[in-house]
Amino acid sequence: MRAPSKEDYIQQLSIDCVIFGYQDKQLKVLVPKLNFKGDFWALPSGFIYQNESIDQAARRILEGRTGIRDIYLEQFRVFGETGRSTKTFLERLIELNKDKLGDDQFNRKEFEWFTRRFVSIGYYALVDINKVTPQQNEIDESIGWYDIRHLPSLILDHHEIVARALDTLRLNLDEKLIAFNLLPETFTMKEVQELYEAIYDKPFARNNFQKKILDLNVLERLEKKYTGAANKAPYLYRFQRS
Amino acid sequence: MRAPSKEDYIQQLSIDCVIFGYQDKQLKVLVPKLNFKGDFWALPSGFIYQNESIDQAARRILEGRTGIRDIYLEQFRVFGETGRSTKTFLERLIELNKDKLGDDQFNRKEFEWFTRRFVSIGYYALVDINKVTPQQNEIDESIGWYDIRHLPSLILDHHEIVARALDTLRLNLDEKLIAFNLLPETFTMKEVQELYEAIYDKPFARNNFQKKILDLNVLERLEKKYTGAANKAPYLYRFQRS
């Protein structure tokens, strides 16, 4: 991997992404695992080119990890504590991976670039999990979806970043009508409800929930969905953008 | 003025502050005017030292402009478009101020530092306007409070920054109970209402407003305020923190 230089990127400024997906009644986050000894997980992140806006940078990073464009995303907070330097973390990582990262292989300049203090802009994204093919990059061992209630141990302040992203998602969910970005093209009312229950981690009353969602007047009712189950077939709905 | 160097500050990252005050039934913003020909107004701003958090930087900048500590403040958005380089602006400023900024006086290195693209973190602050003594710095011609509805012509995207700050203020006002940061120690209910009306730029019904505010259970009722006017004297209130 080439060392980022100051010619390419804005220095000491990064973007961290909390990519939300929904599957099996669970709200999930896309998290790569670093290809080093020590079990390090880190949110998808990247830097900002000199000639791109921060939103463009976020979209580029997201496309690189999900394979899709046109993702709903929003910046939600800047993380700028002095303590969030990667130095301690990187030193531990190097300590545990001496074989791979001998002084000759991991050059000094690169180390300095990475270990400076970083201010990070938090973005969250909502994707249809079925459309995403998680892409691991050169320094990943793997990448996968994790239930937000059972995340692996993330580096630095990434747990706080996820928590803040979830707070913002909850605040914006009704206001901005963005939940449907997490669902496939068509869905039943029960699926919407289960999504809401996963996001807020609490149950909703079935009939009142249906009324509330339908009163938004953003759903188009389609044909019924016959599942073969011994009960009334639910309607399918589609989100009406306009 | 000394040129900021990369040893001191994080490069290409700045903080812009929207400092709100309230007086004469008007929501006001503290804005300095640059001491150059051409009538340039710019929001109070600054950079982030390597060893301070972004919140600390914002507090330092705010204290420098208002003379007070312990200010309510909150980051609300990052402005990171590529087009927001100060280069065009600075070139025009230099063109208009050749006498002051000859090539020898305005050194090249300083110019380059300032004219790189900047990503800026927006903070808004709420202050008791009576406690503030606006401080102009070396490059200001003046500094003053302007009615938010009649701001002078601000540089770059600073008008958008103000608009976004106001949006966030409106959203957070009830949620976080922060309006009282704009008022003096004691105040009447009418003053609270007029403040709300200034912020939302719309009238509220007197009795319902009073009920709503009192139901928050955050105000302590004090003695009456006799103004000498030929009408019932209003009560004074104080905000209860706890």
Add this chain to the structure above:
DNA sequence: ACAAAAGTGTTTGTGTTACACCCATGC
């Protein structure tokens, strides 16, 4: 007594919560 503005109470409307019931489906 009166005008002006503050304080408080009552009614109306709206939207949310809770409860109840009916309908379609496959065994």
Add this chain to the structure above:
DNA sequence: GCATGGGTGTAACACAAACACTTTTGT
């Protein structure tokens, strides 16, 4: 027929908006 889950209706409640009235103050 019956269990299961989906759809809909209504009553109860809480909250906000609209309306009305009373009280205090200085002239």
